[in-house]
Amino acid sequence: MRLWYGPNGPPPSRWGSRRRPLVALATLLTVGVLAAGCGSNSGSGSGGGGPYGGGGSAPTSAPSGVATVSTASTGLGTILVDGSGRTLYLFAKDQPDRSACAGACVAAWPVDPSSGTPKAGSGVTASLLGTIKRGDGATQVTYNRHPLYYYSGDGGAGQQNGQGVDAFGAKWFVVNPAGAAVTGG
Amino acid sequence: MSWALRVGTAAALAIDAVVHWQNAPAYDDIGTTLTQGALFRAEAAAAVVAGLLVLVRPRRSSWVAALLVAASALGAVLLYRYVDVGQLGPLPDMYENTWQVPGKLLSAWAEGAAVVLAGLGLLTHRGAAPTHATAGSQAPGGEARSGPRLPTQRGSNAER
Numbered sequence: 141m142r143l144w145y146g147p148n149g150p151p152p153s154r155w156g157s158r159r160r161p162l163v164a165l166a167t168l169l170t171v172g173v174l175a176a177g178c179g180s181n182s183g184s185g186s187g188g189g190g191p192y193g194g195g196g197s198a199p200t201s202a203p204s205g206v207a208t209v210s211t212a213s214t215g216l217g218t219i220l221v222d223g224s225g226r227t228l229y230l231f232a233k234d235q236p237d238r239s240a241c242a243g244a245c246v247a248a249w250p251v252d253p254s255s256g257t258p259k260a261g262s263g264v265t266a267s268l269l270g271t272i273k274r275g276d277g278a279t280q281v282t283y284n285r286h287p288l289y290y291y292s293g294d295g296g297a298g299q300q301n302g303q304g305v306d307a308f309g310a311k312w313f314v315v316n317p318a319g320a321a322v323t324g325g
Numbered sequence: 326m327s328w329a330l331r332v333g334t335a336a337a338l339a340i341d342a343v344v345h346w347q348n349a350p351a352y353d354d355i356g357t358t359l360t361q362g363a364l365f366r367a368e369a370a371a372a373v374v375a376g377l378l379v380l381v382r383p384r385r386s387s388w389v390a391a392l393l394v395a396a397s398a399l400g401a402v403l404l405y406r407y408v409d410v411g412q413l414g415p416l417p418d419m420y421e422n423t424w425q426v427p428g429k430l431l432s433a434w435a436e437g438a439a440v441v442l443a444g445l446g447l448l449t450h451r452g453a454a455p456t457h458a459t460a461g462s463q464a465p466g467g468e469a470r471s472g473p474r475l476p477t478q479r480g481s482n483a484e485r
Contacts, residue, residue: 157337240354241353243348243349243351244347244348244351244427247426248426249424260400292425293423293425301421302425305423306409306423307353307421307422308352308355308421308426309355309361
């Protein structure tokens with residue numbers, strides 16, 4: 141629908157046409173700064189899914205102290221879990237004793253940290269446990285030289301929502317007591 | 326209304342840009358000649374440019390650019406979330422069957438909002454308003470006018 145304003149053109153706007161772009165630009169910059177501020181929290185690594193993770197509730201935050209790796213019987217078979225029963229994963233893109241996950245990846249897949257030599261729980265071969273030093277200085281638990289991670293999409297113990305997920309360039313799997321990926325399920 | 330559409334579109338594109346830019350480093354080693362990280366940075370740059378165009382130069386072409394940038398990004402994230410299409414020509418395999426990536430869901434919502442807002446902006450775009458109308462001049466939008474007339478003249482019996 142077009143309105144014909146007459147020979148003098150449209151009536152002057154309340155804001156004045158020269159101010160509008162400036163106001164709009166200021167709004168854009170404000171939104172951008174706010175979004176950047178929120179996003180900067182998401183790359184810190186050890187938290188859950190970050191502010192945009194969607195589902196990364198409190199149980200997904202990685203524990204501190206000396207880690208314990210244990211096993212649990214699940215629908216995927218017997219797999220590695222931490223001391224509180226939360227599922228641990230390996231990343232198929234990792235090299236032995238070297239993590240290929242950083243930045244946004246670590247926000248989605250928090251590392252299993254340990255302040256010392258990890259403890260072997262029931263069903264776990266102690267000689268397969270180890271640690272690596274990450275680029276940010278954190279210590280990450282390894283099993284059979286696979287760096288271990290949590291998944292921010294797991295709400296707590298007994299969940300394996302990350303099994304078979306393809307993200308950040310490769311798949312993620314739960315780990316059996318022999319230290320191999322469980323590719324089924 | 327136009328002002329709100331412009332700011333809303335630009336804000337949605339800004340969110341899209343920030344998320345892609347921040348997540349790009351985690352995807353730098355996916356792909357060979359053209360990496361997923363590079364594509365994320367290109368998307369961020371395109372979103373910034375389109376958002377600024379809509380803000381400072383709200384012409385038809387600017388709305389089209391914003392719509393294309395947002396629609397292509399939304400299409401890509403939905404495609405690679407649900408369909409494993411593998412490597413497509415120079416494009417790396419960007420399949421990722423999870424939303425559990427920082428900002429991914431927010432960015433997808435922002436892209437959807439930008440598609441809707443830019444589409445509305447394009448549909449309601451009226452071009453530059455006339456400043457000097459003369460008898461027999463061409464009105465914006467290509468409607469031939471025989472001279473100035475009031476809105477109440479529209480739909481009169483003489484036009485039917």
